[in-house]
Amino acid sequence: MTYNKKNKLRLFEICAGYGSQALALNRLREIYPDFDYELVGWAEFDPEPDANPDIDKQPAVIAHNALHPDGIGKNWGDITKIKWEDLPDFDLLTYSTPCQSVSQAGLQHGFTEGSGTRSSIIWNVRDCVKAKRPKFLMLENVKAMVSGKFIGMFNLWQRELENLGYVNFAKVLNAKDFGVPQNRERIFLISIRNDDNEIVKYHFPLPIPLFICLSDVLEEDVDEKYFLSDEMLARFCEKSLEEETVPSIDIEAMPKEDEDVDFENFFVAQ
Numbered sequence: 001m002t003y004n005k006k007n008k009l010r011l012f013e014i015c016a017g018y019g020s021q022a023l024a025l026n027r028l029r030e031i032y033p034d035f036d037y038e039l040v041g042w043a044e045f046d047p048e049p050d051a052n053p054d055i056d057k058q059p060a061v062i063a064h065n066a067l068h069p070d071g072i073g074k075n076w077g078d079i080t081k082i083k084w085e086d087l088p089d090f091d092l093l094t095y096s097t098p099c100q101s102v103s104q105a106g107l108q109h110g111f112t113e114g115s116g117t118r119s120s121i122i123w124n125v126r127d128c129v130k131a132k133r134p135k136f137l138m139l140e141n142v143k144a145m146v147s148g149k150f151i152g153m154f155n156l157w158q159r160e161l162e163n164l165g166y167v168n169f170a171k172v173l174n175a176k177d178f179g180v181p182q183n184r185e186r187i188f189l190i191s192i193r194n195d196d197n198e199i200v201k202y203h204f205p206l207p208i209p210l211f212i213c214l215s216d217v218l219e220e221d222v223d224e225k226y227f228l229s230d231e232m233l234a235r236f237c238e239k240s241l242e243e244e245t246v247p248s249i250d251i252e253a254m255p256k257e258d259e260d261v262d263f264e265n266f267f268v269a270q
Contacts, residue, residue, distance in 0.1 A: 001135070003091070009037040012087065012134070014079055014095040014125055016042040018063035019071065021094040021138070039071045040088045045078040047118075079124050084131035093134040097122040099142040102150055111145075111153060122157065129164055137161070137191035143172050146187050158189070166191040167200040177207035181214045 003009035013021055025037045046058045055061055055077055065072050076082050101109045101119035111119035122139075129137065146154050158168045168191050175184035192200050228236065
């Protein structure tokens with residue numbers, strides 16, 4: 001199957017965030033003029049109790065709409081409430097489900113089906129795959145998903161996809177090997193539907209030389225609100241040592257300079 005201007009690759013993004021997968025397809029379209037794709041839908045939703053009830057005013061949705069105007073009005077929201085049969089057909093399904101319950105920066109409660117953790121929402125993706133049967137699936141998540149603690153659950157997810165007729169290819173890739181000045185390792189799982197029980201092949205891209213440094217991309221004029229005070233930075237380090245993990249910081253929740261801070265509870269591992 002060749003995807004081009006007349007036969008566009010149809011994309012649906014689950015847990016889309018700001019739409020990084022669509023951005024990648026935009027770059028492919030620039031590099032290969034004959035290639036084209038269509039964003040037929042996406043799903044992004046903030047489940048936190050204090051999130052703006054107007055989904056279009058949630059930060060990730062605002063960012064996605066700004067970067068992908070062709071996707072405005074196509075957000076299906078909470079994937080636990082979607083009737084998948086109502087979706088348009090698509091060829092590629094991407095799913096970057098929440099990593100908080102798997103990441104080493106969190107409490108690592110895992111993603112066992114039915115556990116109710118943020119990361120266990122991945123099992124709702126199975127319902128989508130069963131209903132829509134897209135040709136290609138792509139998972140992207142933190143490297144910890146294939147660590148010794150969670151590799152069993154990751155393999156169980158792969159078997160679920162195999163039972164649905166997909167052939168899987170998994171590999172940990174590092175951003176620094178693909179033109180980004182950041183040591184950022186992520187697991188990628190490419191699943192291809194095998195309709196005719198033929199031999200299915202897929203090759204992950206080879207590393208490319210890195211020609212830029214972090215200093216090349218950092219902004220020179222940065223708002224003060226993005227900096228931690230010496231006191232907060234010291235407490236951050238202390239808390240990390242106490243919990244043997246890296247507590248997360250919600251930038252939007254950071255206190256103003258004139259506010260009193262409850263340091264004991266400000267840094268909370270997700």
